[in-house]
Amino acid sequence: MIYLLEDDDSIRELVTYTLNSQRMEARGFSRPSEFWEAMEEEIPSLLLLDIMLPEEDGLHILKKIRSHSETKALPIIMLTAKGSEYDTVLGLDSGADDYVPKPFRMMELLSRIRALLRRTEKQEEDVSYREGVLYVCPSHHIVKVNDQEVVLTLKEFELLCLLISEKGRVFTRAQLLDKIWGYEFDGESRTVDVHIRTLRQKLKEAGDYIETVRGIGYKIGGSAQ
Numbered sequence: 001m002i003y004l005l006e007d008d009d010s011i012r013e014l015v016t017y018t019l020n021s022q023r024m025e026a027r028g029f030s031r032p033s034e035f036w037e038a039m040e041e042e043i044p045s046l047l048l049l050d051i052m053l054p055e056e057d058g059l060h061i062l063k064k065i066r067s068h069s070e071t072k073a074l075p076i077i078m079l080t081a082k083g084s085e086y087d088t089v090l091g092l093d094s095g096a097d098d099y100v101p102k103p104f105r106m107m108e109l110l111s112r113i114r115a116l117l118r119r120t121e122k123q124e125e126d127v128s129y130r131e132g133v134l135y136v137c138p139s140h141h142i143v144k145v146n147d148q149e150v151v152l153t154l155k156e157f158e159l160l161c162l163l164i165s166e167k168g169r170v171f172t173r174a175q176l177l178d179k180i181w182g183y184e185f186d187g188e189s190r191t192v193d194v195h196i197r198t199l200r201q202k203l204k205e206a207g208d209y210i211e212t213v214r215g216i217g218y219k220i221g222g223s224a225q
Contacts, residue, residue, distance in 0.1 A: 002026040002113070003044040005035045005061070006079060007053055011102070015048065018106050024113070032056040043071060046117055049096075051080040059094050066095040066153070073141060075116045075154050079104070092194050097155045098181065099191070115181060119158060129164045131221055134206040136164050145206045155180060156199045159192075163210065168222020170213045192218075 002019055004026060006012040012028040019026035027044075029035040032055045047065070051058035058078065065071045077098040092099060098112055128137040135144040138161045143150045152160065158180050163171065171179075173192045181191065196218060200207030209220050 001042060001044045002046045002048065003035065003038065004028045004048040005032065005053065005058070006048070006050045007031070008050075011079075014106070015109070018110070019113075022110060032061060035061075039071075043074065045120065046075045046077070046113060048077050048079055048113075051078060062094050062096060066151075072151065073154055073157075075120050077109075077112060077116065092153075092191070093198050095153045097153055112181070116154075119180070120154065129161075131164055131167070131209050132206065134164070134203065134209060136160060138165075143203075145203055150202055152199065152202060155195055156202065159195055159199060160203075163218065163220040167220055170216050170219045172217040176217065 002024055004012055004015055004019075006015070006028065007030050009030070012030060016026045016028040027038065029038065032053055049058050049062060053061075058080070062076060062078075065074055065076065075097050076095070077100055078096040079100055079102060081102045097116060100109055100112065127139070128135065130136075133146045135147075136142070141157065143152055143157065143160065159176065162176070162179060176192050196210060196212075200210055203209075211219050213219055
């Protein structure tokens with residue numbers, strides 16, 4: 001089930017109709033109060049969330065979702081008319097997994113939804129990784145620094161797992177976008193850099209393990225292969 005919280009009737013109806021026609025069951029809500037009632041009945045597999053809403057701001061809703069253990073890993077794509085880098089960073093820093101500015105193309109939105117769902121549903125191997133004071137267990141969605149648990153968004157977690165699972169390998173921004181977000185790098189997106197920055201901040205001293213390879217991309221540990 002996919003939930004869409006969007007107060008624009010035309011957008012909400014178009015997106016829910018398209019998703020249902022693509023055999024992805026979807027429900028749309030125009031007001032946060034309706035959305036919260038539905039969340040009491042069923043937690044969706046993915047949420048499409050607008051920022052400018054009546055009753056309650058979308059970013060506030062996002063923070064509430066991330067603060068509860070039952071929903072903190074819920075995949076969330078922000079939909080908003082705002083397209084500035086500041087608003088993009090604000091949404092991602094607040095815990096969104098992806099950001100799609102309006103007006104958007106339905107095929108692109110569908111592609112991003114499918115890519116995010118695939119990675120969410122994918123079964124992780126029961127393996128863990130250590131790098132200095134950093135501990136990562138993908139199968140249990142656990143990240144610890146100095147034995148203190150760190151809460152990450154889904155995209156931050158996937159980035160960390162990819163980098164630490166292939167120590168020493170340098171990933172370009174294009175490769176990270178393709179592997180984590182599932183779409184090609186357009187030469188202008190700051191999505192990867194924004195996520196790396198917030199990931200480093202949350203990991204505190206372990207954030208230094210994520211190295212920037214100038215002119216190429218990022219890696220953790222070892223030497224470039």
